[in-house]
Amino acid sequence: MxxxxxxxxxxxxxxxxxxxxxxxxxxxxxxxxxxxxxxxxxxxxxxxxxxxxxxxxxxxxxxxxxxxxxxxxxxxxxxxxxxxxxxxxxxxxxxxxxxxxxxxxxxxxxxxxxxxxxxxxxxxxxxxxxxxREVRAHQPLMATATRATGVEPDPLVRRVLRNEVEAVMPACVAMFTEEVGISPLAGDGGLLYQARVAELVAAGRSFARFGEDGEVVFKAEIGAVTAGACQVQGVWVAPEFRGRGLSETGMAAVLDFALTDVAPVVSLYVNDFNVRARAAYHRVGFREVGAFMSVLF
Missing domain, CATH: 3.40.630 (Aminopeptidase)
Incomplete structure (x- = not known):
């Protein structure tokens, strides 16, 4: 109001x-x-x-x-x-x-x-x-410049290959829909969204753990990248695999990739009501450094 x-x-x-x-x-x-x-x-x-x-x-x-x-x-x-x-x-x-x-x-x-x-x-x-459509008034901005010390990186998390765009796309769509409340395939049929996913894969900034049947179990991307910092986005665990700590070990792996190859500081922002995600990021080593707000139309 x-x-x-x-x-x-x-x-x-x-x-x-x-x-x-x-x-x-x-x-x-x-x-x-x-x-x-x-x-x-x-x-x-x-x-x-x-x-x-x-x-x-x-x-x-x-x-x-x-x-x-x-x-x-x-x-x-x-x-x-x-x-x-x-x-x-x-x-x-x-x-x-x-x-x-x-x-x-x-x-x-x-x-x-x-x-x-x-x-x-x-x-x-x-x-x-x-x-x-929705106002998210407080979204903690979190960052770290060090690797996780209390969480072992998941060795099965790796960069998504160029020929795996179609395999990771359903997980990307599910994450976006769950997070934003609308499907990224609306409007133009998802052409722009699919192009962005493919762009991140081609740049080596899309990461995932695949299950035995080729399904995505965990995924995340590094979206924004500058000389001083990068921003992780799209963190998602398949519903049937939640509660097993995969977001923590997966994020620890992504953090290693980011600090080694991308930028000296890794950041993300998260909805304040997502208590589990905030706790997981804290365990990996992220600390709150500010707050964002989002107004969605």
Whole structure:
């Protein structure tokens, strides 16, 4: 619901907010990266895209909005693509991004980012963009730079091979549907989702343990990757194998792969109501370093 304590801006404040924001382009790249690198863990999702393709909207898959302080310095970012993601956004930047988002209209499937700025952004957008399908107000952000010490890595967890995309796809669809509440095969028939799964497999960032009949028992992917950190996503254990500790040993194995081959810090975020998953990640060595919030449409 709309926070009645949030002050809605008047015409002058709206004009001022909009004048402080603009769509960033190539000359802004170094300044944008400097902001993203201030918190490699929290900003991994946006940073991995910008590091890979720069700020060109077509290649980035969305616009990068920038907010400048009174001295003209770039201080905050907001990625506006399939997701709306505020970065290093204080109250003034949040108001500016909200005004731009309202004028553009909702094009994203979710708002996600650091809990405080995302909550403030949603409070300003809810009246025009709501209602949301679901709001997950507190999702612990967890990270570690060390291998698991109290959990032995599962030796059967390995990288998924290029010719195993079809074998791992049902598990990916099941995880997504269970986590998000809708099937990734809706809309375009799953073409974009299948392409993303294949992309992660080809990059060597999809991991799984297969059962005797070739079914996926455990799986996880490393999604966002930057020089400073990477983010694990899509952790899933087949229902009939749950309760056996496979999420812990599987995550310990994925953590070894990640720290050896990918980045010096490994992160993930998890729903606060998923008590079992949070406990499993703690046992593997992950510790809470912040919190995200997600607004799903």
């Amino acid at each position: 709309l926070d009645r304590g949030v002050m809605l801006p008047g015409p002058f404040q709206v004009a001022r907010a909009l004048s402080a924001t603009r769509i960033l382009d190539a000359p802004d790249l170094d300044d944008a990266l400097e902001i993203l690198h201030r918190d490699p863990v929290a900003n991994a999702f946006v940073a991995t895209r910008v590091e890979a393709v720069g700020l060109d909207p077509w290649r980035l898959g969305g616009e990068m909005w920038g907010w400048h302080d009174e001295d003209g310095r770039l201080e905050s970012l907001c990625y506006a693509g399939a997701n709306l993601v505020p970065v290093n956004a204080g109250p003034q930047a949040v108001r500016a991004f909200a005004e731009r988002a309202k004028r553009q209209g909702r094009r994203c499937s979710s708002i996600v980012g650091p809990a405080e700025s995302t909550a403030a952004l949603w409070a300003l957008l809810e009246r025009s963009w709501g209602p949301a």
